[in-house]
Amino acid sequence: MRYGKEHKQATRQRIIEAAGRRFKRDGIDGSGISTLMTDAGLTNGAFYTHFTSKDDLVATAIADQLQAQNASIVAQAAPGRAGLEQIVRWYLSAQHRDSSDDGCPSAALLDEIRRCTDPTKQAYTDGVLMVIDGIAARLAPDDPLSVRTRALSAYAMMAGTLQLSRALTDRQLADELLEQGIHNAFALLGVEHGHSRPAM
Numbered sequence: 556m557r558y559g560k561e562h563k564q565a566t567r568q569r570i571i572e573a574a575g576r577r578f579k580r581d582g583i584d585g586s587g588i589s590t591l592m593t594d595a596g597l598t599n600g601a602f603y604t605h606f607t608s609k610d611d612l613v614a615t616a617i618a619d620q621l622q623a624q625n626a627s628i629v630a631q632a633a634p635g636r637a638g639l640e641q642i643v644r645w646y647l648s649a650q651h652r653d654s655s656d657d658g659c660p661s662a663a664l665l666d667e668i669r670r671c672t673d674p675t676k677q678a679y680t681d682g683v684l685m686v687i688d689g690i691a692a693r694l695a696p697d698d699p700l701s702v703r704t705r706a707l708s709a710y711a712m713m714a715g716t717l718q719l720s721r722a723l724t725d726r727q728l729a730d731e732l733l734e735q736g737i738h739n740a741f742a743l744l745g746v747e748h749g750h751s752r753p754a755m
Contacts (some may be wrong), residue, residue: 577665614678620660621682629689660715
């Protein structure tokens with residue numbers, strides 16, 4: 556039975572989304588094609604209809620995850636400094652820490668991405684810069700490129716804070732680390748943070 560182009564695209568997207576979640580849960584190296592296809596509700600044989608290799612899927616899934624992060628978090632944030640505060644508070648929230656399958660690919664996969672193929676690293680670079688440019692546009696609306704490196708540095712600090720908070724067994728210490736990370740990110744970005752904290 557032959558399926559139309561829309562069905563093929565929907566199936567491909569299902570594989571990409573399932574792979575993104577699995578990579579963040581088990582790592583890239585810990586996720587085989589068989590498991591990825593089972594997660595998508597498909598057989599192994601269907602894989603090569605959609606991707607030339609696992610590396611092709613990794614690059615595509617990482618790009619998709621960063622696009623989703625940008626669309627659902629960064630692009631939805633308010634303009635200006637209020638938006639920066641929203642982004643930082645979301646990123647360093649206990650909810651984000653505790654839902655790594657649906658969270659940021661940077662915090663879950665950076666160590667593995669550095670060992671990936673150049674196309675995967677390029678997909679990551681393009682995706683993360685899209686997120687960073689959204690942050691920089693709120694930090695310096697008239698000249699976002701002038702603060703791109705500062706925004707990238709704050710993002711790196713937040714990813715590291717989130718990783719460490721996830722690894723700690725002491726929940727109180729992990730929560731305190733997130734709160735300190737919020738203050739550190741605000742200081743690095745030059746954001747006043749007198750607004751009340753949202754409930755977590």
